[in-house]
Amino acid sequence: MNKLIKLGPRLKTIASFVPRGTSLGDIGTDHAYLPVYLLQAKAIVKAIGVDNNQGPYESALETVRTHGLADIMEIRLGDGLVPLQKGEVETLVIAGMGGKTILKILQSNPPVMEEIKTLILQPQSYEEQVRVQLLRKGWKIKAECLVAEEDLIYIVFCFSRFEGYSLVEIEKISKELAASIAELTPAPSSVLLKFIWKLGPLLLWHKDKLLPNTIEQIIQQRQKIIKSMTKTERSEVKQATRELQAEINILEGIKKWLLQ
C-alpha cells in the first residue's frame, strides 16, 4: 500500500534543509524513510540510498518497493560514497552516525564530492570537528540548529558550496560573541573562544532555543566528575577539580548570556 511516511522531528528537520527539486544521496539510509518522505512530497526528483549493512539494505529495498518508488529511487549496498557515480546526486544527507564516520565517508569518493552542492550532516558525536573541518575545506554553513527527539538533543548542519557563513565570517562572529559574553563572564578571550567553537558559534549567534539545555547537560557531566573526585586528597586531583569548576562557571555565564 502507498502509505505516506511520517518522520520524527530529527528527520523532519533534515528534510527541511534539502533543496527542492534536487537529486539526493542518503548515505547510511537504513529504513530509507527520509528519501521516501521527500519523494512522496515531490520535494526531490530522485534518490539513491546507500547502506553498508545487509539488514538495513534489505529494509530500505522493502520500503522502496512497498511505496512503489522503484522508478525514481535506488538502494545500493556499499561503503559511504563508493557505490555512487560522479554527478549522480547533488545533495547528500549523512545522518545518525558518529562524526568521525561521517568525515571518513566524505573522503571515500572525491570525484562524487566534487559535484555535491549541499551537504546535510547530523553527527552524533565530534560535532566541533565536523563543523571546523568542513569550514576549513571551504564549505559554508547555510544553517545549523538543534532538534529535540525523545529526550535527546541532536545537531543538524546544512553546508553549502555557495550560500551561508564562511570560516572567516564565523571567526568574526565568534570574536564578537566573545566580547559580548565577556561583559557577563569575565574570562580571557582565548578561553571564551574555545567554548564558543565547542558549543557552535552560529547556535550562540542565533540563540538556539535548545542550547541552554545542551549547556546544562555539559555542566551536569562536569559536576558528576567533580563529585566522583572529591574522595581523594591528591593535589593533581584537586587541581583538576578547580579546572572543571572554572569551566562550569564559564558555561553558567554563557547560559546566562543566552537567556538574558
Ligand SMILES: C[S@@+](CC[C@H](N)C(=O)[O-])C[C@H]1O[C@@H](n2cnc3c(N)ncnc32)[C@H](O)[C@@H]1O
Ligand atoms: C543509526 S542508522 C541512521 C539511519 C538514518 N540515516 C537516520 O538518520 O535515521 C546508521 C546507518 O548507517 C549505516 N552505515 C554506517 N556506516 C556506513 C558507511 N560507511 N557506509 C554506508 N552506510 C553506513 C548503518 O548500517 C546504519 O544503517
